[in-house]
Every structure is written in structure tokens, then in C-alpha cells.
Amino acid sequence: MSAATSGPLDRENGHVVVVGGGLATARLCTVLRRKKFAGPITVLSAEAVPPYDRPPLSKAVLAGDRDETPLPFDTAKLGADLRLSTRAIGLDPGTRTVRTDAGDVAYDALAIATGASPVRLPGDGPQHTLRTLDDALGLRKELVPGARVVIVGAGWIGAEVATAARSAGCRVSCVELGPEPLTGPLGEVAGAATRPWWAGIDLRTATAVRSVEPDGVHLADGAVLPADVVVSGVGVRPETGWLAGSGIATDRGILTDTRCRTGVPGVVALGDVAQRWSAHTGSHRLVEHWDDASTAATAAAASLLDWEQGPEHDPVPYFWSDQFGRKLQYVGAHHPADDLALDRTGDGALVRAIWSRDGVLTAWLGVDRSKDLVTARTAVGGPVSALA
Ligand SMILES: Cc1cc2nc3c(=O)[nH]c(=O)nc-3n(C[C@H](O)[C@H](O)[C@H](O)COP(=O)(O)OP(=O)(O)OC[C@H]3O[C@@H](n4cnc5c(N)ncnc54)[C@H](O)[C@@H]3O)c2cc1C
Numbered sequence: 001m002s003a004a005t006s007g008p009l010d011r012e013n014g015h016v017v018v019v020g021g022g023l024a025t026a027r028l029c030t031v032l033r034r035k036k037f038a039g040p041i042t043v044l045s046a047e048a049v050p051p052y053d054r055p056p057l058s059k060a061v062l063a064g065d066r067d068e069t070p071l072p073f074d075t076a077k078l079g080a081d082l083r084l085s086t087r088a089i090g091l092d093p094g095t096r097t098v099r100t101d102a103g104d105v106a107y108d109a110l111a112i113a114t115g116a117s118p119v120r121l122p123g124d125g126p127q128h129t130l131r132t133l134d135d136a137l138g139l140r141k142e143l144v145p146g147a148r149v150v151i152v153g154a155g156w157i158g159a160e161v162a163t164a165a166r167s168a169g170c171r172v173s174c175v176e177l178g179p180e181p182l183t184g185p186l187g188e189v190a191g192a193a194t195r196p197w198w199a200g201i202d203l204r205t206a207t208a209v210r211s212v213e214p215d216g217v218h219l220a221d222g223a224v225l226p227a228d229v230v231v232s233g234v235g236v237r238p239e240t241g242w243l244a245g246s247g248i249a250t251d252r253g254i255l256t257d258t259r260c261r262t263g264v265p266g267v268v269a270l271g272d273v274a275q276r277w278s279a280h281t282g283s284h285r286l287v288e289h290w291d292d293a294s295t296a297a298t299a300a301a302a303s304l305l306d307w308e309q310g311p312e313h314d315p316v317p318y319f320w321s322d323q324f325g326r327k328l329q330y331v332g333a334h335h336p337a338d339d340l341a342l343d344r345t346g347d348g349a350l351v352r353a354i355w356s357r358d359g360v361l362t363a364w365l366g367v368d369r370s371k372d373l374v375t376a377r378t379a380v381g382g383p384v385s386a387l388a
Pocket of ligand 1: 019020021022023025044045046047053054055056057058086087088089113114115116130131132157239242271272274288289290292293307318319320321322376
């Protein structure tokens with residue numbers, strides 16, 4: 001790392017370019033100004049609209065309670081040049097240039113916050129994914145009473161879409177590869193304890209999908225689930241393709257240290273696209289949650305302003321989901337081999353899950369227990385007995 005590239009950024013004239021137009025970008029620009037950065041900020045966003053919030057898309061927007069979810073992002077107040085419908089297509093760190101579909105943009109310091117894109121299922125049939133406001137508004141139109149809706153994936157997005165579709169009076173099926181809903185994030189035992197919430201939905205677990213065709217969802221065993229609406233909720237891929245050949249190291253996401261720094265001086269990455277080092281887990285972690293995309297902005301901005309100084313960002317992860325009339329909140333990060341203790345209601349449905357290893361609390365999940373969240377988050381990493 002040369003001295004010329006690793007020193008403090010010129011706070012009056014240095015040019016910060018941010019690629020991406022979502023939450024992480026909005027927060028980063030705000031923090032840069034709060035830290036008295038007075039130089040030009042250029043935001044390159046592939047979207048046609050200013051930054052907005054995504055969690056409500058699968059909740060209030062699908063339910064018809066909201067049509068928009070703007071984030072605070074006042075370009076005049078921030079003094080930011082927001083270039084909408086502008087996609088970054090390449091990066092040359094040698095000349096400090098971002099290539100876009102609307103021409104080259106030079107930078108002194110660069111933040112990458114390009115988020116992630118939903119995985120699509122194979123096949124020629126129409127399928128919805130849910131990432132943008134247009135996706136949510138388009139899907140909402142089709143959630144009409146009696147519509148045969150097949151959701152692929154009983155993860156966070158699948159469960160929230162199932163909630164909205166059932167409320168709208170659709171005939172809902174959900175096909176999940178794992179043995180239980182939410183097996184991926186919660187594991188089989190805790191996931192099984194959410195099964196009672198799926199009443200009225202044709203939930204088919206341990207079922208593989210081959211493709212989506214015009215007549216519906218084709219399963220691996222040859223069966224066909226006829227569908228008017230197909231929604232794929234099988235995960236996302238970090239938006240890193242445009243960085244090919246740039247020298248920015250990627251695994252699934254962009255690899256960074258705990259200060260959001262990539263291996264290329266002057267370039268940070270944050271939000272869903274970043275796979276940041278965590279001392280807690282001793283690994284690079286893809287967090288993909290709202291809280292992290294928001295709070296990482298402080299460390300990322302500090303690194304942009306002074307590459308050698310700044311706070312580390314390695315918080316206890318936090319995620320929430322609103323599904324089937326319940327609020328789920330998860331803090332920490334558990335390993336499938338951790339000990340698990342469940343509190344359930346009389347009908348076996350989940351109230352609380354606690355994961356621990358060698359007597360140390362690794363993660364906590366509460367269902368409608370917001371009042372316990374702060375205590376639980378503070379307790380992660382300490383003795384599990386503190387939560388008894
Ligand atoms: C439907 C939905 C529901 C969610 N619900 C929850 C929840 O309940 N709880 C929770 O914790 N999290 C939730 N999340 C996750 C949370 O919204 C994300 O973690 C957060 O949006 C990440 O912000 P980001 O800025 O990193 O990425 P994004 O918000 O994805 O923003 C990335 C931006 O970069 C742009 N972009 C991509 N490639 C390029 C390019 N090459 N050039 C220029 N621009 C580009 C994209 O168009 C987009 O505007 C949800 C996400 C979705 C989609």
C-alpha cells in the first residue's frame with residue numbers, strides 16, 4: 001500500500017464515488033457529511049428512483065398498506081450528485097476509474113454498495129422475485145382472491161410472501177427443499193416449531209423444484225404444481241460481477257476487513273455485497289441484513305476519510321422478520337452443532353429459541369418479544385445462564 005494511496009482523503013476536494021443506490025449508500029453519504037467531509041460525492045445507482053427501504057416491500061407494500069418506502073436522502077442537503085439509471089460495469093483501481101454504461105467516472109475514494117440480486121429458478125415460465133419496489137408492486141397486483149400462488153422457498157422472504165398471499169385470499173402452496181420452514185437460517189428443530197403458523201397453506205417440505213414452466217412449477221419427482229403466480233424466494237447473490245478483472249478480491253461477496261476495507265487502497269465495501277471479516281466467528285461473513293447495511297456506514301466512512309484510522313465494525317448481527325402476524329427477532333450467529341433450547345406454546349409453536357456452545361450464548365430468537373431484544377443482544381457472547 002503506497003503512502004500516496006493510504007493517507008487521509010482531502011476533506012475539501014477529495015471526490016468520493018459510491019456505487020449502489022440502496023440503504024448502505026444512503027447511510028454512508030449521511031455519515032460522510034456528519035463527519036464534515038465537504039468534497040464532492042457522486043452516487044451511481046442502477047435504479048431509476050432514489051434510495052428506498054426494502055424490508056417493507058415484503059410486508060406493508062405487499063399487504064397494500066404502503067406504495068412507497070423512501071429513505072431519507074436529500075441530494076440538495078447532502079450535496080450529492082445522484083446519477084440514477086447508471087450502472088457500473090467495470091473498475092480500474094490503477095487509474096481510479098469506475099466504468100459505467102454512461103461513461104467513466106474518476107474517484108479519489110470509492111465505496112461499493114451494490115447489494116445483491118435474487119436467484120432465479122430455471123425454466124421459461126413467468127416467475128416473480130422480490131428485491132425492488134417495482135417487484136413488490138407487480139407481485140401485489142397478482143395476489144388476488146383465489147389465485148393459485150406457488151412460492152418456492154420457505155425462508156424469510158417465502159414466509160413473508162406466504163403471509164401476504166394468504167391474507168389476500170390466494171390459494172397458497174410453498175415448496176421447500178429443506179425438511180422444515182426456515183431450516184437454512186434457524187435449523188431443522190427451531191424451523192419445525194414455526195410450522196403451525198403455516199396453517200391453510202399447502203407447505204411441501206423436502207421437495208425439490210426442477211423448473212418453472214408456463215403451466216406451473218415442475219418438481220424434481222416429475223409432478224407439476226399448476227400456478228397462476230410463481231414466486232421464487234431461494235436466496236440472493238451479491239452484485240459483484242461488474243468487478244471482474246478489477247483486482248478486488250471476492251468470495252461470495254467482496255472480501256473486506258472489519259473496517260470495511262477491501263484489499264485495494266481507497267476502496268471500501270459495505271451492505272449486502274460485502275463479506276466482512278468477523279473476529280467473533282473467525283471468518284468472512286455475509287450478513288445480508290438491514291441493521292448491518294445501516295451501521296457499517298460509520299466504519300466505511302471513517303476508512304474512506306483516513307485509510308489507516310478508524311473504528312472496527314464487528315457487531316452482534318441482528319435481523320427481524322414479520323410473518324403470520326408475528327415479529328421474529330434474531331440476534332447473534334449460531335452454528336448447527338450448538339445446543340438449542342426452545343420455549344413453545346401449548347400447540348408447539350415457537351416463542352423463544354436459545355443457542356449456546358459450552359455454556360456461552362451464541363444466538364437468541366424471540367417471537368413477539370421485542371422487550372427482551374436489547375438484553376439478549378447484550379448477552380450474546382456471555383454465559384447462557386444470564387438469560388434463564
Ligand atoms: C423484500 C425484502 C425484505 C427484507 N426484509 C428484511 C427484514 O425484515 N429484516 C432485515 O434485517 N433485512 C431485510 N431485508 C434485507 C435488507 O433490506 C438489506 O440487507 C439491505 O437493503 C441492504 O442494503 P444495501 O444498500 O447493501 O443493498 P440494496 O438495498 O440491495 O441496494 C443496492 C443498490 O445497488 C444498485 N446496484 C446494483 N448493482 C449496481 C451497479 N453495477 N451499478 C450501480 N448500481 C448498482 C441496486 O440497484 C440497488 O439500488 C429485506 C430485503 C428485501 C429485498
